[in-house]
Amino acid sequence: MRTAVTVSALALTASVVGPAALQVSPAALASSETSRPGGMFTTSGKDDPTPTPTPKVKKSTPAPPDSPLLQSTVVDTVAYGPHIRQRMDVWHQADGLRRPGVFLVHGGWWSAGDKKYMADITKSYAEQGYTVFNLNYRLSGDAPWPAQRTDVLDAITTARRHAALWSFDPGDYAVVGFSAGGHLAAAVGTYGNGLPGLRGVVGVSPVTSPMLAYIDGVDTLDLNRRRLREAAIQLAGGCEPARCPKIWASMEVSRHASLGDVPMLAVHSQDEFVPAEHSLLLKERLRLFGVGMTVVTEPGADHSTPLYRLPEVEERVQDWIAGKLL
Structure with a gap:
């Protein structure tokens, strides 16, 4: 099931577009880079792939935008799996061009x-001409790692x-994650021996080491560090x-570093509860495989989206x- 939302100068308003959806044409699916018969989405080589049906498309009419590019921007909400949290908003153009993509992970x-809190950031990347995918995902209360x-x-x-449905170049995209979403973005960046088309990963206050969060949350007066320990x-x-040492090893991003990984950028505040040590551990591990990572520390204590x-x-x-994008 898909819904659509419109872009307005002041806000984003979700709207169900009606019970009848337009089936994606066979020609459109055939033009996509890796479409397969059967209408099922899978990711090969993953530990628990989730099949999902071929998406159906119903588009809204864009509202007056803030910039000329947004005038033709359409925002579709796409189900990539059967769970209610397996949804993403796709901000795209209908011009058929192959645009680089940005995936955002809250x-x-x-x-x-929730992805709704990422709307302004999503909009800013759409204004720059990217196809933007703003993701929801199953939370830890819905299912454990991975x-x-x-x-x-x-x-x-x-x-x-x-990709052809959303004017997206499947060989040219980056993933940006915030806090716990930064952990997921970095985990994707070190998954296997590299993902096709992935050019870079950004983490803003990324919790790349749940084990470090677990250790830092012991015997501390910092309520956020204690909460992060429990969250891990x-x-x-x-x-x-x-x-459960195997599960915790799987959650550690640095344990999965390999030659096929992509460059990363991490940004932390000097005094926030997710210290730069998280990213410095990963940087050192990536360095062993010749993969570059930049770790930036800003003054203050801002965390995640405020940072x-x-x-x-x-x-x-x-x-x-x-x-990083072509």
């Missing part, structure tokens, strides 16, 4: 958050397989490291992405 302790990584992989697979335990299905919204951070991230 934060929220792995247990909360369901969250699997969902991001499935969303990317869906986008690449049906919940992500592991309620199982602590001593009892990103600092003008110097937003500009740096956007410039970095522009330099």
Whole structure:
């Protein structure tokens, strides 16, 4: 099932477009890079692939925009899996061009958050001419790890397989994640021996080491660090490291580093509860495989999207992405 929303100068308003959806034409699916018969989406080689039906398309009429490019922007909500959380908003043009893509992954302790809170950031990338995929994913209360990584992989697979529907170049995209979403973005960046078409990963306050979060949350007066420790335990299905070492090893991004990984950028605040040590551990591991990672530390204690919204951070991230995409 798909819904659509419109772009307006002031807000984003979700609207159900009616019970009858238009079936994607066979020609459109055939023109997609990796479409397969049967209308099922899978990601090969994953630990728990989730099949989903061929998407159906119903588009809304764009409202008056803030910029000329947004005048023709259409926003579709696409189901990439059967769970209610397996949805993504696709901001795209209907001009048939092959545009680079940006995937956005929200934060929220792995247990909360929603793509709707990423609307302004999504809009800013659409204004720059990217096809933008703003993701929801199953939370830790819905399913334990690795369901969250699997969902991001499935969303990317869906986008690449049906790239022609959204004027998207499946060989040219970046993934940007915030806080817990930064963990998922980095986990995708180190998955297997590299994803086709992925050019770079950005994490803003990324929790790339749940184990470090677990350790930092012991005997501390910092309520956020204590909460992050509990959130990491919940992500592991309620199982602590001593009892479930394989699960915790799987959650550690640095444990999956390999030659096929892509460059990364991480931004932390100097005094936030997700310290730069998370990213420095990953940077050192990636260095062993000749993969570059830039770790930036900003003054203050801003975390996740408030950190990103600092003008110097937003500009740096956007410039970095522009330099990595073709």
